[in-house]
Amino acid sequence: MELIRRIDAGDPRALPRLLTLIENRDPAGLAALDTLYPRGGRAHVVGITGPPGSGKSTLVAALVSEIRASGRRVAVLAIDPSSPVTGGAVLGDRIRMMEMHADPDVFIRSMASRGRVGGLAPAAAGAVAALDAAGFPVIIVETVGTGQDGIDIMTLAQTVVVVQVPGLGDGVQAIKAGQLEVGDLLVVNKADLPGATDLVRLLRQSAEGLGSPGWEVPVLPVSAATGDGIPGLLAAIDRHGVVLRGGSEGARRQREAASAAVMSGLRAALERRIASETSDEMRDLIDAVAARDLAPDAAVAQLLTRLDGAGTRGSDPVGDQRRG
Amino acid sequence: MELIRRIDAGDPRALPRLLTLIENRDPAGLAALDTLYPRGGRAHVVGITGPPGSGKSTLVAALVSEIRASGRRVAVLAIDPSSPVTGGAVLGDRIRMMEMHADPDVFIRSMASRGRVGGLAPAAAGAVAALDAAGFPVIIVETVGTGQDGIDIMTLAQTVVVVQVPGLGDGVQAIKAGQLEVGDLLVVNKADLPGATDLVRLLRQSAEGLGSPGWEVPVLPVSAATGDGIPGLLAAIDRHGVVLRGGSEGARRQREAASAAVMSGLRAALERRIASETSDEMRDLIDAVAARDLAPDAAVAQLLTRLDGAGTRGSDPVGDQRRG
Numbered sequence: 254m255e256l257i258r259r260i261d262a263g264d265p266r267a268l269p270r271l272l273t274l275i276e277n278r279d280p281a282g283l284a285a286l287d288t289l290y291p292r293g294g295r296a297h298v299v300g301i302t303g304p305p306g307s308g309k310s311t312l313v314a315a316l317v318s319e320i321r322a323s324g325r326r327v328a329v330l331a332i333d334p335s336s337p338v339t340g341g342a343v344l345g346d347r348i349r350m351m352e353m354h355a356d357p358d359v360f361i362r363s364m365a366s367r368g369r370v371g372g373l374a375p376a377a378a379g380a381v382a383a384l385d386a387a388g389f390p391v392i393i394v395e396t397v398g399t400g401q402d403g404i405d406i407m408t409l410a411q412t413v414v415v416v417q418v419p420g421l422g423d424g425v426q427a428i429k430a431g432q433l434e435v436g437d438l439l440v441v442n443k444a445d446l447p448g449a450t451d452l453v454r455l456l457r458q459s460a461e462g463l464g465s466p467g468w469e470v471p472v473l474p475v476s477a478a479t480g481d482g483i484p485g486l487l488a489a490i491d492r493h494g495v496v497l498r499g500g501s502e503g504a505r506r507q508r509e510a511a512s513a514a515v516m517s518g519l520r521a522a523l524e525r526r527i528a529s530e531t532s533d534e535m536r537d538l539i540d541a542v543a544a545r546d547l548a549p550d551a552a553v554a555q556l557l558t559r560l561d562g563a564g565t566r567g568s569d570p571v572g573d574q575r576r577g
Numbered sequence: 578m579e580l581i582r583r584i585d586a587g588d589p590r591a592l593p594r595l596l597t598l599i600e601n602r603d604p605a606g607l608a609a610l611d612t613l614y615p616r617g618g619r620a621h622v623v624g625i626t627g628p629p630g631s632g633k634s635t636l637v638a639a640l641v642s643e644i645r646a647s648g649r650r651v652a653v654l655a656i657d658p659s660s661p662v663t664g665g666a667v668l669g670d671r672i673r674m675m676e677m678h679a680d681p682d683v684f685i686r687s688m689a690s691r692g693r694v695g696g697l698a699p700a701a702a703g704a705v706a707a708l709d710a711a712g713f714p715v716i717i718v719e720t721v722g723t724g725q726d727g728i729d730i731m732t733l734a735q736t737v738v739v740v741q742v743p744g745l746g747d748g749v750q751a752i753k754a755g756q757l758e759v760g761d762l763l764v765v766n767k768a769d770l771p772g773a774t775d776l777v778r779l780l781r782q783s784a785e786g787l788g789s790p791g792w793e794v795p796v797l798p799v800s801a802a803t804g805d806g807i808p809g810l811l812a813a814i815d816r817h818g819v820v821l822r823g824g825s826e827g828a829r830r831q832r833e834a835a836s837a838a839v840m841s842g843l844r845a846a847l848e849r850r851i852a853s854e855t856s857d858e859m860r861d862l863i864d865a866v867a868a869r870d871l872a873p874d875a876a877v878a879q880l881l882t883r884l885d886g887a888g889t890r891g892s893d894p895v896g897d898q899r900r901g
Contacts, residue, residue: 293869511864523851
């Protein structure tokens with residue numbers, strides 16, 4: 254496939270093009286992903302998550318510099334489910350970051366939600382798979398929060414870094430919302446601000462007993478703006494990667510990521526089928542429900558029958574040769 | 578059907594039983610709903626939404642008293658997507674409310690999420706349909722926030738009341754989050770607190786130009802605890818119901834509710850099918866994806882073929898007699 258050849262040859266425009274095709278679910282992009290997927294599984298995917306105002310973007314920029322100083326290529330995927338595609342703060346941060354790294358071995362991509370139904374999670378998983386197959390040894394996925402936004406960072410990343418800052422009351426908020434539990438590392442950014450020492454102490458208490466086999470969750474004070482603590486943070490991230498590869502936890506997370514990718518892909522496919530294949534009959538049935546001629550459940554039963562028929566008609570004819 | 582006969586005969590235990598059957602998707606409950614659904618469409622469904630701490634429960638209790646004073650029966654459905662079924666504040670509020678109204682013409686039901694996949698929205702719609710068919714002229718649906726929690730109050734309620742209070746910074750927050758736009762009435766609760774006058778003024782400015790044909794969104798200061806402003810609030814709710822019934826907006830909302838009920842039911846049905854009908858093959862395919870033998874999209878394509886087959890096998894044989 255031409256695009257894969259261009260990526261392998263190091264054409265700088267080929268990878269952005271592939272990611273766009275994957276995001277748009279272009280058949281050429283999905284076919285390329287099928288080809289590339291078996292190549293992957295070698296990258297260390299690091300998730301950076303934390304509330305707005307915690308300085309995630311600055312932290313990612315500092316980490317990128319540190320990873321480059323260690324001689325490795327690095328890709329950044331910044332996911333912002335709340336922004337429209339042309340919008341706001343994330344894009345601005347991204348542009349500043351690109352200016353900082355006019356470096357061919359740093360690849361930066363941002364992904365916004367576009368208000369798509371069920372589409373962001375599979376698109377993000379596809380982008381990570383493509384970056385992995387393209388040979389980046391480290392992929393940073395930056396996202397706000399966990400879970401609620403439809404992107405479960407744990408299913409994309411092998412190592413999850415939860416960022417907190419003093420002064421937002423976020424320590425307590427994060428503990429309440431269960432965000433800390435997803436972290437393999439807890440980072441207190443802006444550690445020179447008042448309250449940082451208290452927050453570190455609170456997080457250390459909260460982190461006791463968390464972690465996975467062979468790994469205790471460290472709490473690391475850093476200042477992304479000055480660079481203080483960043484070498485130690487990268488060392489801890491790398492150490493977590495080594496622990497994962499050495500034990501059963503890494504394989505468990507690979508399987509969980511695979512499960513999440515399949516499930517979110519299946520949901521998205523069913524949503525697309527709902528949207529595309531039943532619109533005429535759906536309108537009539539909804540009219541009947543609105544007129545109270547039909548209960549919603551009865552309408553759903555009719556639509557499922559219709560979907561089954563449409564799916565069978567549209568499926569690969571080879572499928573007819575299946576046994577059973 | 579026995580349960581419907583008991584509801585019609587006024588057996589106080591029959592309606593709670595039906596709602597439990599509907600929530601659990603028991604076939605007897607869904608069959609009863611099919612029978613009851615054409616009877617409905619007469620109730621005025623009033624949604625009460627607002628942030629935690631805005632005093633929604635107290636406001637609902639005050640409204641219930643006022644509706645009873647007007648001689649009407651009333652049902653309350655309190656939805657709390659964040660609580661487990663046995664949990665917390667909502668249940669406590671509900672119990673206090675039940676003690677207040679040891680009144681056979683007030684029916685109160687709370688519904689929590691139980692962590693169900695895709696199931697809360699159809700369950701809530703089913704409960705409203707059952708309460709409607711059971712003859713309650715007013716049904717109050719109380720829920721936190723809008724949209725994000727999976728329950729879109731606009732698709733359940735004909736009249737939406739958005740509650741705000743001074744001192745939480747909620748006026749500004751709600752405007753940012755687009756919550757005000759869903760309100761047919763805006764209520765400033767705890768209107769005796771400092772800042773209430775400013776909040777009322779801010780909301781009046783924000784509400785200008787909102788509303789639907791024949792309806793300008795009023796901003797009503799009330800004190801649910803003392804009862805100040807509650808008669809005026811009920812009068813405004815009733816007036817909105819009259820405006821809806823008189824114009825095209827009521828029919829539009831009925832159709833939107835029908836559409837949402839069908840779509841959420843369809844999603845839930847597909848989720849159940851994913852969960853129940855493919856678990857063996859799904860496990861094998863996920864293993865193959867985790868081992869990088871197969872791309873997630875290829876696994877999804879195989880599962881869709883499998884789902885089509887399962888659905889066709891499981892469908893009503895009468896379906897085979899359809900034309901086309």
